[in-house]
Amino acid sequence: MLPVLDLSVAERDPSSFRSALREATHLYGFFYLTGHGVPNSDIAEVLDSAREFFALPQDAKDEISQLNSPQFRGYTRLGGELTNGTVDWREQIDIGPEREVVDGAEEYWNLQGPNQWPSALPALRSTFEKWDRSLSAVGLRLLRHWAVSLGAPENTFDAAFADKPATLIKIVRYPGNETNPQGVGAHKDSGVLTLLLVAPESEGLQVESENGDWIDVPPLPGAFVVNIGELLEIATGGYLKATRHRVSAPPPGTDRISIPYFLNPALDATVPVLDLPPELDRRGVDADPNNPIFSTYGENAWKSRTRAHPDVAEKWHGIVPTKGVAAQ
Ligand SMILES: O=C(O)CCC(=O)C(=O)O
Numbered sequence: 001m002l003p004v005l006d007l008s009v010a011e012r013d014p015s016s017f018r019s020a021l022r023e024a025t026h027l028y029g030f031f032y033l034t035g036h037g038v039p040n041s042d043i044a045e046v047l048d049s050a051r052e053f054f055a056l057p058q059d060a061k062d063e064i065s066q067l068n069s070p071q072f073r074g075y076t077r078l079g080g081e082l083t084n085g086t087v088d089w090r091e092q093i094d095i096g097p098e099r100e101v102v103d104g105a106e107e108y109w110n111l112q113g114p115n116q117w118p119s120a121l122p123a124l125r126s127t128f129e130k131w132d133r134s135l136s137a138v139g140l141r142l143l144r145h146w147a148v149s150l151g152a153p154e155n156t157f158d159a160a161f162a163d164k165p166a167t168l169i170k171i172v173r174y175p176g177n178e179t180n181p182q183g184v185g186a187h188k189d190s191g192v193l194t195l196l197l198v199a200p201e202s203e204g205l206q207v208e209s210e211n212g213d214w215i216d217v218p219p220l221p222g223a224f225v226v227n228i229g230e231l232l233e234i235a236t237g238g239y240l241k242a243t244r245h246r247v248s249a250p251p252p253g254t255d256r257i258s259i260p261y262f263l264n265p266a267l268d269a270t271v272p273v274l275d276l277p278p279e280l281d282r283r284g285v286d287a288d289p290n291n292p293i294f295s296t297y298g299e300n301a302w303k304s305r306t307r308a309h310p311d312v313a314e315k316w317h318g319i320v321p322t323k324g325v326a327a328q
């Protein structure tokens, strides 16, 4: 089982929390987080809204189809997304920061703009705006602990997130089925840090271990599953690992609901590369020719968004993305 870290311990004993954080993300790139302070009632509210949305008739969901959005926001129906060039069997809403479109935008600046909200569920917007505030606070706290645990000043990562962080929230449902075993294919997250909320009893997430085995990650009540993204791997020269993970489709007659929260810096931010203390080994960043990792967040995001949603990329941007890994 993955390590379980209790963020409330960080208040009274920061150094043991930080060592555990560094070790868990060096060894696994993943851990469960308890003691995060997000109330159970907020957790229940986002999970209930997710269920309410997915229970709407198909045309009420398609009202906010991602195909309407040059910024890759809104609803993707079953079968509308690819990872490793293979179809993922999940439906989802993508929500980002609510900002003005950039005039004459090129490449990754095309990711900035408005969300689409379903008229059938007007409360969804305020529910997820509140969720964004709570989870960004948890994520930024974790980043300060990571910085210190790696021998850097506490505020090392603050600047990249201070102005216009490009957070992405997904609300996802994987229906059980017999024909499409890939809920989402194996991938690394492209940003800095992911806080994943999983509905109780929603199985299917697996994380790749050092020796290539896949470890099951069942939900732990009240805990987030936390993992690091490619930019923290870059920032630490590979000392911290962005680990590949995947979701297999649940058994027929059941489903999986999950809400990943991707804490990302500003689109044009470059996450600082740390000078690690000599005892921490910079084992190098994974070099996968199918998955170049860019140090500017927007470039990394543009790579994964256009690969995961080639229909939006082609319709609005006239591009046929290069093949490769992407799940966001
Ligand atoms: O749905 C999940 O539990 C994980 C989803 C995921 O890994 C992703 O969307 O990047």
Ligand SMILES: [Fe+2]
Pocket (backbone or CB within 6 Å): 187, 188, 189, 245, 327
């Ligand atoms: Fe992921």
